[in-house]
Amino acid sequence: MAAMQPNRLQQGGRIDRTRPLTFSFDGEVCEGFAGDTLASALIAGDLSLVGRSFKLRRPRGIVGSGAEEPNAIMQVGAGAAAQPNLLATQVELHEGLVAHTTKGWPGVRFDAGAINDIFGRMLSAGFYYKTFMYPRSLWKLYERLIRASAGFGRSPAAPDPDTYEHMNAHCDVLVAGGGPAGLMAALAAARSGARVILADEQNEFGGSLLACTESIDGKPAAEWAAGVVAELRNHPDCTLLPRSTVFGYHDHNFLTIAERCTVDAGSSGDGVASMRPPGEGVRERLWRVRARQVVLAQGSFERPLVYCNNDRPGVMLASAVSTYIHRYAVLPGRRAVVFTNNDSAYRAAIDLADAGAEVTAIVDSRPGGAGELGARAQALQIPVLAGHVVCDVAGRRRVRGAGIARWDGDCWDTVRSTIRIDCDLVAMSGGWNPAVHLHSQAGGRLAWDNSQLCFVPSQARQAHLSAGACNGRRSLGECLADGLRAGREAVSKLGMEPTAVEAPAAATVPENPIEALWRVPAAKDADRCPKQFIDFQNDTSVADIRLAVREGYRNVEHVKRYTALGFGTDQGKLGNINGLAVLADILGKAIPEVGTTTFRPAYTPVSFGVGAGESVGPLYDPVRKTALxxxxxxxxxxxxxxxxxxxxxxxxxxxxxxxxxxxxxxxxxxxxxxxxxxxxLGKIDARGSDVVEFLERIYTHDVGRMKIGRCVYGIMLGEDGMLMDDGVMARLGEQHFYLTTTTGGAAHVLGWLEKWLQTEWPELEVYLTSLTExxxxxxxxxxxxxxxxxxxxxxxxxxxxxxxxxxxxxxxxxxxxxxxxxxxxxxxxxxxxxxxxxxxxxxxxxxxxxxxxxxxxxxxxxxxxxxRAEKGFIIVGQETDGSVTPVDLGMNWLLSKEKDFLGKRSLRRPDCLREDRKQLIGLLSSDDRTVLPEGTQLVEETGKPTPVPMCGHVTSSYRSACLGHPIALALVAGGRNRKGETIQAVLPDREPLPVQIVAPTFYDPRGRRQHV
Amino acid sequence: MLLIECPWCGPRAETEFSYGGEAGIVRPPDPDALSDGEWADYLFFRANPRGAHRELWNHAQGCRRWFGLERDTVTYRIERSYVLSPAGTGTPNVADNSVDAGAGSGSASGAGNGG
Structure with missing residues (x-):
């Protein structure tokens, strides 16, 4: 075991050492334990190189431990069931899991595309727009090459063998996120008798509590969390959804949750999720929840710091380092440098030291260093370099050292003299961004918090509250109290009485304030120094943002699109605020003046399968069958x-x-x-004392003149005068009609008739009943x-x-x-x-x-x-397309001159009176055998300079067995007066065919046969 | 997805309804008397306001009744839904049982407005 998992700690963590699991990574056999994520198992195996960057193909390692991970994007599974675009930090390990890196050719360790990094200066923002514009004729070649090198993973070619389903649910309070604040909010709401849904994206509830050393009410935090979960599970009206990401907050408190249901039976879980072997049962479920109140408790994301080569494998978020040590019992490095501008990263340094790693230095940009955590670190003999910054990282496939310089805020010259410290891990923290995604999706506003240097939720637009770290709370005690407050507030807003719940006791550690450090200057100008990455996934660097501004982009939404900042799975989780700050600095504005980009669903990638749900194959659309x-x-x-x-x-x-x-x-x-x-055919029964008056207004013919026991062919128009539907209508009684409609128009026609009856002419007494079935x-x-x-x-x-x-x-x-x-x-x-x-x-x-x-x-x-085509009878939707009047079709005989009807006035509009409107005619092929394809374009003559103006198109075309030659119906400009003339039908892959314009009735033009 | 209060059936998901455009468009009693321009005004031109908007909806997958809705086109907040007056044309029927979504039962108001 030790040989395959050199970075695994001997004790601790929430993994099950009695259940080892084997999996494959890029074809190599690896080992992990139940309870691991793919990411923690890779770190345990010292597999630090997990991907290549999108554009420059730089080697990349794991940076985070959750939804924010930018680099470890995997193709998981094989064949038709493979899933592209999964984050290794969110994939639960199971026996036999097959994972592949998605970037790099021929492989992630040697990538031919890495040559892009050498020419990286040319591959700046907008490179593709600028380069591949000329010559235009070559675009099709460029596009193929660019597409081949873009994207993460490959879509499986065969149909997905798995099953997905949709579930509708209603609740009083939906709590998004099961960390300290979310658990408290759910507890307060559930104890007050509210119907609660608690959703958390991980396999276990607890969030940060699962990886911290603090205690709550005198118990270890994870133990406290387990107690709360146990109580919630016993509330009959509380639904617990682990492995469920609330990814969309839509209008009127409608939220969408993606639940991953199929989990390998061997993986560790809390017993709530249904465990099924992969390939059986439902793989993912989409919950469509209408919640009366929503508590958002999704926590916060740690920010990276921006300095040269800050993307090298071995550079990680400080909080991720702590999570890997405490939750997964893996040690991401042996010799670490911790780089921070705030107190929280000191915890990572302490955790590293406790786990047996050497922390060579805590590099703190603040001259004053940290509060109580600083003292704790010093007690562990960890050197603290206050007033220093990391300005460069050495090593290509793995961090080998960090360049450190003195820093006193505004003096950029000091960074020219650096000392180098050898290390294999740089743990960084640039502060914390509350996860405001759902709050923003809901239309909520954001406010800049100048003391914590982040955007926090302000005014909500729908019925939602933010709580805990995603509401800008920092310490554990504050988060618990804020969750309790939000839970009680949600219950009160529902008009229910909140039950008294005590806030649990947790120690609050005094901290020194964060200080702004948006970019560490380099020895050279930003455009010539090694890359300082802001968005790892999209290879967006400080130089790219500067270039965008130089080229005239000022608006943050434009800069985002030009540089791809925050695209992909990132969606503003990691690089957003650093990017805004760099942009603000260049523009000489304050960060809140620059504003943020818009957050939209989905919060994390969602599979196509769960979006489609059951609506695939034979269930894609309802099937209607006749009685026969x-x-x-x-x-x-x-x-x-x-x-x-x-x-x-x-x-x-x-x-x-x-x-x-x-x-x-x-x-x-x-x-x-x-x-x-x-x-x-649609069938509508119409009766009532005003039915004649009503139908007079709808149909174009004189309905009142119809005798009982007689039918007519009737048409109805839209108010724009265009033919809408047709069918036989019969008078069965003095005040009783039977209307038929086209097959496709039945529902629409009934709705149309009801609209006029209910909104415009409610004084008419008419009853309509659908008899179609x-x-x-x-x-x-x-x-x-x-x-x-x-x-x-x-x-x-x-x-x-x-x-x-x-x-x-x-x-x-x-x-x-x-x-x-x-x-x-x-x-x-x-x-x-x-x-x-x-x-x-x-x-x-x-x-x-x-x-x-x-x-x-x-x-x-x-x-x-x-x-019907032999007789010249039209089909609505084939001869008509919403721009054809009854006059165009030669149906003037159906238009009453003695009454008004819907659409009649429009027939006098100048456009409807044009002589050259397209009119229905018949066409005969000159060769007597070509069946013109429907949709064939008709032109006056060929040979003119292109483009040749088209004068019409074929609407119906068949071979006629009883006539012995092909027939076609067509709409031709001014066609009615052109009988006998010849025009040209443009056919694919052959010469245009002359066709003759004839009357649109080919068979029995006088209609004698139907009268016998 | 909007939560729409049908005056007859109560709050239902938007997918049950179909949209009927701006309310209060009155069909001219004598179309023949109108100039082309006046007819085109009736036929094509709609207010398209930013903010409060009175519109027609049909509970197509439910009771099949048309009714009026006052909706904010910016926030999507629904002020109220109402039974159409017997006079027609989508004007509210003041005397009838118009439903105020803001003061209705909790489930209707909770989702409709918030904040």
Whole structure:
């Protein structure tokens, strides 16, 4: 064990030494223990080089211990289940874990791209924008090369085999973060009887308490935390969510939490998360929580300090060093230099010394040094260099030493003479940034705290409170008290009585104030000295920000985008304030004057899987099936998805392909009889004493003139005069109509009618009921259709005189009650049988049975389209696109001159009166065989200088079996007056084809066949 | 995601509703009498204010009723939702049971405004 984990401490930590785990890192076998993160196990194995930087490919090591980690970005898992873009500090170790570094080619230890670092001066901010602009023709090549070298990790190519789910929840108080403040807030709220959700991103609740040496109420802090968690678990209305990151704070107190559910059964946990082997059960769950009050207790992030080569592996945040020692029992270095401008880093020095490392110096930029912690350090014989700074770091793949200079605040010359101290670890602390991300996402404001040198939450905009370190509290005692306050306040705001809870006792250590140190000057000018990094992940240095300002960027949002500061997983966690301070310094402004960038969800990276939840594959969209669906499937019909409806496309016989089947089905309808399931049409029952008046205002034709028992083809327009929907509407009684809509427009039309009824004309007494699913529609079409119905037995005469074209009658057909329509969408003699959906299958089977004598053909949507196109009947959404008026379609005969209707006034707008509007016409291919692709662009003539102006496009195009040649419908500018002319159809990969403009009715133009 | 108080069904998630644009747009009684410009004003031009905005919403996945909402377009705070008056056109019905989201039950107000 010792050989594989040289940096593992012999005792302490929250790891389980009885459960060793094996994992692989870049193909090498490594060891760790249950309770480790991938990061702590890598440190235990002395694997200090974990990545290459984004642009310059500099070697990088682990800097932090949590969500702030900028460098250790891993690809975890293999094959389809692999997850890119995970932070090693947030990956729980489990047996057999496979991790790969995501940067560096051929490998992280020798990276050919590291040559970028040598030319780093050229790769400054905006390099790509400036360099790859010219020549424009080469951009496609540049783009491929840049994309190949960008990004973290590779997306798996196969579908994700794991399962994800969404959960909706409501609560009185949502507490984000389970550290000292969050635990106290949750405790106060739960004891007061509130419904509480407590979410924490780690596997164990406790946050900083799990890695500190302090005590609460006389007990070790971690023990106290365990007691609180145990009590919360016993509250029936308290939901504990470990491994759950609150990553989004949306409008009206709607928050999103990503819970990692599948954890290897061997990993240490607190027993709350469901343990499942990877690959089984739900991998991640998205909680969609509507909370009445929110307590934000997400803690704070330590800031790095900015000096030359501050990105070398072995440079870490001081608090991360303490966390690795106490929580994971690993020692990140043997000889350490601690560099700070505040008291907190002294703890790291003490922890290092206690763990057996040599702390060669605490380098404190403040001439006065630290408070009580300073005395403790000196008692441990740790040298303190007050009034000094680290100005450079030696070593490339690992820190080898630190250059230290005297520092007295404003005298930049002193740094020219440095002494070097050998070390393998630099622990740094530049102060603390409260994690204000969620507060800001919620629209809350920030205020600059000049004593702590950080932004703290000020005015909230939604129902949220901040508590503890993320509210600018520093000591443990303050954080506990602040959490208690927030919990009680949240309960009071809910109108509940907060139960009295005592604040636990914790020692407060007197500290000396932090002093500003935003950048350590270098011996050379900032542009020529070794890089001083501000954002490690995006390789943003002080020189880049200076360059951005030099090139005219002043606004912090612009500087961010030009330099990529705070991009990626960082989202302003690590480098943000240092960057703002450097920018403020260059601009000669105060930091609050420069302002911050905007925080947006997600707080940490969220997988696509958890975003999609269950809505993948067959559950992606609801499926609507007609009552005849099973029959269609049994007949082998491929389905076409129309809206959410699955409709039979065609009914192949003996393995026919699409075109053969459609040709046969078309000829069957034209020559004998066919039947189609038209149940998906929208159906609306409209009745009431004012129904005629209402429909007069909606439809363009004269509704009042319709006789009972008659149908008409009706259209409705938007107020802009554009065709919105069409369908047959029937008058069933004096005050009773039956409206049909297009399949896709059913819901929209009902909403549209209701809107006018409810908002504009509430005085009209009209009742609308959707019948789309209650009734099924079977269309029987063809010259033999009447005989089929007659042979089924019908209680009303079906002859031409008794039941003429466009009549509607209630009837009993095949002993079932139906409403019979004599309407036709094929131009043939046809009937539509409307029947209660429960009887639809029986009726369909009877029709098929009776039709056998006439070789009846069931037909699908494709044949329906061909038949209607042969007749020039339009499809809304195919011939129309929201910019087509009924006049453009040649439907003037439908527009009443005697009444107003919605959209009528718009038809007189000058644009609607233009002679050269696109109008519906028919097209015939000159070669008599080319089926023009739908969407084909039409031009007057080719050969002109490009671009050739287009004069129209093909909207529908089919081969017509009964005519023996292709037909097409098109919208052509001024087309109605151009019949007989020839224009050109532009086809891909071949010469333009001349096409002739004809009337849009190809078959039986006088409409005699449907009247027989 | 907004939490919207349907005057008939109570507070529901925004996904249950569909948006109907600015309230109070009255359809001219005699469109034929209007000039092209006047008709275009009715047809195309909306207030688009920064701040308080009266708008129409439809509880499409619920009771299918249209109602009015007063919403701040900057903060998204919902002042109140209201039943439309019998006179139509999206004006509030003062006499009817308009719902004040700010003074409603705790669950409605808590999420709607905060701060």
């Amino acid at each position: 669906h099973e029959w269609h499937e049994a007949a082998g019909a491929p389905m076409e998805v129309v809206g959410q409806w699955h409709r039979p496309w065609y009914f192949p016989r003996d393995g026919e392909a699409l075109h053969a089947a459609v040709a046969r089905e078309c000829l069957a309808v034209r020559n004998s009889v066919g039947a189609m399931d038209a149940s998906t 209650h009734y099924s529609t079977i269309a029987v079409a063809g010259p033999n259709s009447r005989r089929v119905l007659e042979s089924l037995g019908c209680d009303i005469p079906l002859d031409k005189e008794s039941f003429p074209f466009m009549a509607v009658r209630p009837a009993v057909l095949a002993d079932m009650r139906v409403t019979l329509f004599r309407v036709s969408f094929s131009g043939e003699l046809a009937f539509e049988i409307n029947i209660d959906s429960n009887f639809a299958l029986a009726m369909w089977e009877r029709v098929m049975e009776a039709g056998k004598a006439f070789d009846i053909a069931p037909y699908g949507t494709e044949t329906m389209h061909v038949l």
